[in-house]
Amino acid sequence: xxxxxxxxxxxxxxxxxxxxxxxxxxxxxxxxxxxxxxxxxxxxxxxxxxxxxxxxxxxxxxxxxxxxxxxxxxxxxxxxxxxxxxxxxxxxxxxxxxxxxxxxxxxxxxxxxxxxxxxxxxxxxxxxxxxxxxxxxxxxxxxxxxxxxxxxxxxxxxxxxxxxxxxxxxxxxxxxxxxxxxxxxxxxxxx
Amino acid sequence: xxxxxxxxxxxxxxxxxxxxxxxxxxxxxxxxxxxxxxxxxxxxxxxxxxxxxxxxxxxxxxxxxxxxxxxxxxxxxxxxxxxxxxxxxxxxxxxxxxxxxxxxxxxxxxxxxxxxxxxxxxxxxxxxxxxxxxxxxxxxxxxxxxxxxxxxxxxxxxxxxxxxxxxxxxxxxxxxxxxxxxxxxxxxxxxxxxxxxxxxxxxxxxxxxxxxxxxxxxxxxxxxxxxxxxxxxxxxxxxxxxxxxxxxxxxxxxxxxxxxxxxxxxxxxxxxxxxxxxxxxxxxxxxxxxxxxxxxxxxxxxxxxxxxxxxxxxxxxxxxxxxxxxxxxxxxxxxxxxxxxxxxxxxxxxxxxxxxxxxxxxxxxxxxxxxxxxxxxxxxxxxxxxxxxxxxxxxxxxxxxxxxxxxxx
Numbered sequence: 113x114x115x116x117x118x119x120x121x122x123x124x125x126x127x128x129x130x131x132x133x134x135x136x137x138x139x140x141x142x143x144x145x146x147x148x149x150x151x152x153x154x155x156x157x158x159x160x161x162x163x164x165x166x167x168x169x170x171x172x173x174x175x176x177x178x179x180x181x182x183x184x185x186x187x188x189x190x191x192x193x194x195x196x197x198x199x200x201x202x203x204x205x206x207x208x209x210x211x212x213x214x215x216x217x218x219x220x221x222x223x224x225x226x227x228x229x230x231x232x233x234x235x236x237x238x239x240x241x242x243x244x245x246x247x248x249x250x251x252x253x254x255x256x257x258x259x260x261x262x263x264x265x266x267x268x269x270x271x272x273x274x275x276x277x278x279x280x281x282x283x284x285x286x287x288x289x290x291x292x293x294x295x296x297x298x299x300x301x302x303x
Numbered sequence: 304x305x306x307x308x309x310x311x312x313x314x315x316x317x318x319x320x321x322x323x324x325x326x327x328x329x330x331x332x333x334x335x336x337x338x339x340x341x342x343x344x345x346x347x348x349x350x351x352x353x354x355x356x357x358x359x360x361x362x363x364x365x366x367x368x369x370x371x372x373x374x375x376x377x378x379x380x381x382x383x384x385x386x387x388x389x390x391x392x393x394x395x396x397x398x399x400x401x402x403x404x405x406x407x408x409x410x411x412x413x414x415x416x417x418x419x420x421x422x423x424x425x426x427x428x429x430x431x432x433x434x435x436x437x438x439x440x441x442x443x444x445x446x447x448x449x450x451x452x453x454x455x456x457x458x459x460x461x462x463x464x465x466x467x468x469x470x471x472x473x474x475x476x477x478x479x480x481x482x483x484x485x486x487x488x489x490x491x492x493x494x495x496x497x498x499x500x501x502x503x504x505x506x507x508x509x510x511x512x513x514x515x516x517x518x519x520x521x522x523x524x525x526x527x528x529x530x531x532x533x534x535x536x537x538x539x540x541x542x543x544x545x546x547x548x549x550x551x552x553x554x555x556x557x558x559x560x561x562x563x564x565x566x567x568x569x570x571x572x573x574x575x576x577x578x579x580x581x582x583x584x585x586x587x588x589x590x591x592x593x594x595x596x597x598x599x600x601x602x603x604x605x606x607x608x609x610x611x612x613x614x615x616x617x618x619x620x621x622x623x624x625x626x627x628x629x630x631x632x633x634x635x636x637x638x639x640x641x642x643x644x645x646x647x648x649x650x651x652x653x654x655x656x657x658x659x660x661x662x663x664x665x666x667x668x669x670x671x672x673x674x675x676x677x678x679x680x681x682x683x684x685x686x687x688x689x690x691x692x693x694x695x696x697x698x699x700x701x702x703x704x705x706x707x708x709x710x711x712x
Contacts (some may be wrong), residue, residue, distance in 0.1 A: 163646045164305035167677035201304065208309035212325075212650050214316040215354075219323040222377065223338075229383030234392040238383075259456055263413070263449070270409060270445045 137199035143186045144199035148206075150181055157209035158183065162206050169198050306676055306685065307650055310347075320356035322374045328653035333413055339385040340580040340655035341370045342711075346694070377518045389655070391591070391641075394583055396424035397626075399593040404433040404442050406598025411619070412442045413449065415596045418619040422594070426460040430486075432606070436470035443474075447481050458571040466509065468502060476505045491516045491536075495525035502531065507572075511537040512552055519555030527569045535572035535586070538683060541667045546679040550686035557690055564703040573687050577656045578709045582640065587660050589614070589636040590627070604636050608662035636661045639671040647675035655687040 136143045148158055157180055162171045168188055175181040185198040232238045308328040327334045333350040333480035336342045339661070345353065349363055357363050368376045375642065400419045407415070419429060429450050433439045447463055454461030465478050466486040478485055485505035492513030501508070504529060508531050516522075516539070526534050538549035557571055576586045583591045597609050598601055600619045609613035616622060616630055627633050639661040648658060659680045664673030667680065667686035675681050694700035695711060704711050 160646065160650070164307060166674055167306075204309045204311070205305050205307075207308070207313045211310070211313045211316055212307075212353075215321060216325065216650075218316060218318040218321070219374070223323055225379065226382045226386050227389070229379070230386035230392055232391060233383060233387040241669075246354055259452075262452065266445065266448055267409065267413075268451070269448075270441050273444050274441045 135203060137196075137203075139195050142195065144195035144202075145182050146183045146185075146199060146202065148181050148183060150177060150179060153206060154210060154213060155181075156213050157206055159279075160209040160213070161202055161206040165198065165202055168193055168201075251268075298299060306681070307647065309422060314351040314354045316354045317356050319374050321354050322372050322377050324372055325650055325652045325654060326350065329689060329693055330565075334652050335372060336652045336655055337371055339371075339382070339389050340653075341372075342343065342692070342695075343367060343370055343372065344692075370525060389581055391580075391582065391637075394591060396422045397590055397592060397594045398424050398426060398583065399428045399430065399586075401430045401593060401595040401609075402433055402446060403595060403597045403606070403609055404431055404439045404446070407439065407442050407600075409442060409445055411598065411600045412446050414600060414619040416446055416449050416453060418596070418602065418622065418624070419450070419594075420457055420459075421473075421624045425623070426462065427454070428462040428464065430464040430466055431483075432466045434468050436465075436467055436474045440474060444477070447478065447483050451481065464507070466507075470503050472503070475505075490524060492621045494518045495522050497521075497525055497528060501529055506530075506532040508534045510534055511538060512539045512549060514539050514548070516548070516552055520559040521554045523556050523559035523563075523569065527563075527567045530568075532568055533570040533572050533575075538679070541663070541679045541683075543679060543682075546682040546686070549683050550690075553683075553687060555691050557687075557694075561694060561697060561700045561703055565699070565706060570707055575707060575709065577653075577687060578691070578704070578711065580656055582658055585658060585660070588640060588658065588661070589660050589662050590633060591640060593635065604632060605660060607660060609668060611662070611665065614662055614665070637662065637673055639673075645672070645675055647681070649684075653685060657684045657688060659684065 135146050135148060150158065155177060160175075162173060162183055165171050165185060170186040170188060172184040172186075173181055174184075183202065185195060185202060186194045187195060187198060229238065310328070324335045324336065325339050327336075330343045331345070331347065333347055334342060334344055335350070335353075345363070352361070353363060353367065356375075357367075357373070359368075364373070367373050371378060371382060397452060400422070402412075402415055402419075404412070416429070417428060422621070430448055431443055431444070433443065443465060447465075450461055450463060463478075463481070463483040464486050465483050466488060468488045470478075470485075475485060484507060485503065486501060486509060487501050487505040488509035489501065489508050489510040489697060490513055492515050494517055508526060510522075534556075535614060536549070536553055538545040540607050553573070557574065560567070560569060567603060572586065574582055583589055585592055587593055587605050587607055589608060593605045594616075595604075595609050596619060597607040602616040602619060602622055603609045603611070604614045604684055605615065614632055614636070616627060616632055638644055640658055642651070642654045642658050645658075648654055651657070657677060659675070661671040661673070663680050664678065665671050668674055668678060673680075691700075691711075701711065
């Protein structure tokens with residue numbers, strides 16, 4: 113065991129990591145400007161954090177996708193927030209965006225595999241999860257002559273229903289004898 | 304803090320530790336959800352540990368492993384099955400059809416019902432929407448009878464709902480005797496008068512909050528007292544103020560249901576729709592859940608889209624269901640409705656449950672895609688989900704959801 117340990121590859125000595133300089137926003141009374149290194153921050157997290165600011169700020173992005181991007185934040189409502197607060201919020205969201213994108217990147221092969229398998233289930237290459245899912249669709253119906261006759265009958269019934277309705281309307285009921293519980297409630301409420 | 308929430312000191316995600324998930328800070332806890340609606344509430348130190356990688360000796364292991372959150376112990380077959388069941392791969396067709404009957408004649412009604420039954424899907428719901436039953440009664444009468452018969456002929460379960468502001472007791476009786484669920488359109492303002500009856504006896508209500516709507520618990524009691532089975536609350540307006548007022552009211556309303564729901568028969572349609580966990584369960588989701596038909600026989604992507612010429616799909620006389628995929632409007636609304644395609648939704652912890660219908664985005668934000676960070680509709684749904692997830696540690700809430708056949712364990 114000891115010798116194994118000795119023969120194990122020694123990790124190369126790393127030169128002390130250069131810590132990225134903290135992003136210092138330039139803040140004026142109108143806007144906050146942040147210049148971000150895409151290699152350090154990542155392009156997607158910068159875009160993601162910028163998108164999330166859209167309810168409070170006008171966001172302008174400029175620069176080089178492979179180098180440095182400048183984000184300019186202007187409050188939509190200067191009474192509700194300040195450029196400084198916007199810059200702080202952007203940086204906080206940017207940090208969390210990096211975590212979200214890291215989780216997403218770490219799992220990209222898993223998600224692709226799952227999506228592929230699900231498509232195979234849908235294609236029938238893999239058996240579906242339950243018989244219910246595999247149940248055939250109801251066939252498009254063709255109306256029989258009998259059913260067509262029933263529709264005609266139904267329509268003539270509607271016509272007689274309309275007739276009855278009109279007759280009912282013409283019978284006066286001043287004392288509200290025929291009024292149901294709901295109608296009486298309504299009348300009482302109106303009173 | 305943005306809508307997605309962010310850490311003061313973000314944790315580090317080690318590759319190979321955590322399986323695909325989204326996170327959200329809820330108070331001092333971190334809610335994590337996977338893509339298929341399974342969830343866990345962790346403390347911030349627990350979440351850091353989880354992202355750094357845990358082994359079987361860790362107390363979190365038995366909590367997270369069966370729920371599929373650990374990359375090292377991931378059940379790929381089960382995940383693929385869930386992906387199939389919950390994604391559009393399992394979608395069968397729009398299940399809900401809103402028939403806007405005002406101005407519709409009998410011939411139009413017949414063609415509309417025939418179009419509805421040309422749509423595939425294991426079951427169909429026809430919602431007959433009208434203002435005053437007297438004005439359209441023959442059409443209501445005909446649709447109720449014809450749809451019932453078509454259901455029998457095609458051997459598909461058919462659910463009929465009549466939604467109106469007013470109808471007479473005779474009309475309500477007729478609908479009841481024909482198995483039509485009645486839904487009343489209400490406007491809630493101030494406090495309820497417990498003695499005041501609704502316009503007609505109904506099982507369901509769509510209640511739009513007025514600017515002065517107050518005492519949600521008292522309103523919940525009112526709905527319960529008048530025999531309602533379910534309520535869908537609607538905001539007074541889809542802006543920041545409307546969303547805040549709605550969130551407060553809904554929170555109180557749902558709170559009453561948690562406290563008294565086990566003994567009461569009242570259900571919250573928002574909670575049921577969102578926790579259904581499929582895009583085609585979300586009420587009003589364009590094409591996926593709903594199609595709408597106006598009095599002139601035009602077909603729209605949803606009720607919210609009615610009268611929007613850009614979201615009109617054609618006429619019931621000429622359109623065939625199988626033509627829908629080829630229409631530009633279909634592709635546009637389906638792409639815009641999927642949470643994976645929306646920058647904010649794709650990272651949101653509520654992605655397995657929630658999406659804003661593109662027609663709502665178009666109406667209130669000017670485009671099908673909307674701008675989720677400033678969307679009041681998104682804030683409303685997020686607020687409802689926050690309220691539900693915050694309550695899941697309460698046994699009463701779990702019992703209530705269990706009673707509503709929602710499995711959130």
